[in-house]
Amino acid sequence: MEKTIIELENAAQTLKLLGDKTRLTILGLVKDGECCVCEFVEVLQMSQPSISQHLRKLRDAGLVKEQRRGQWIFYSLNTSHTTYPIVQQILEQIPDQKEKLRALEDAGLRIQCC
Amino acid sequence: MEKTIIELENAAQTLKLLGDKTRLTILGLVKDGECCVCEFVEVLQMSQPSISQHLRKLRDAGLVKEQRRGQWIFYSLNTSHTTYPIVQQILEQIPDQKEKLRALEDAGLRIQCC
């Protein structure tokens, strides 16, 4: 893998954002493809405003992109961000979060949009 | 490289610690070998108590080890920590911090212990 050197200050800012269980889970979820907000709310069992604020931080930092599609807003990894290489490597080393979505699905609890 | 899966909660705690410019620099410094506290103080241009408190956090989390040698205390990376693989990969992607030590040395400012 190509070795990328990232400015320490930028790296620290990104790591700070990843250093939160909620946000790290969110990134783990979008690793394999876009998710809509309601999925985060369901999987993380947190209030919608709280999720929304975490998403804003990730978006403001440029780590994720948002795309509105009708009533729903989908988030995905911004793979062109300077610190994406770091993010990517970290996400490879944590458990697959998609399991949680599948678990919900299997339990028939995916009653919402997605 | 062997792929290691690290619990999300542990990963988040580690990333939180790395998500600070001072601590990330400290880890960057010990990446290539142990450093004594006075080196951190010099390189980072911060008060000794402040450095000491950052070191305590890193030590409490198990990311670094300390070793007293006479009057001085040396810190080094704890390579056997669960999240070491993550730490290692991150440190490979930030600029070499040892440069800063060498710069001080060249400027004849390494008047202290080390």
Added chain:
DNA sequence: TGCGCATATAATAATATGCTTATATACTAA
């Protein structure tokens, strides 16, 4: 238009973080 749903934003309160100053501890050397 107006209603309902999904999501964002704002204001607030509780908690955590990081720095400073002051002090304690541990070691060395005289």
Added chain:
DNA sequence: TTAGTATATAAGCATATTATTATATGCGCA
């Protein structure tokens, strides 16, 4: 023992962070 140096710890304060509650925005549809 005493003084001096290196480091750690404690207390206090300013700032940052996170969750909650209330409200606003944007879209689809009747």
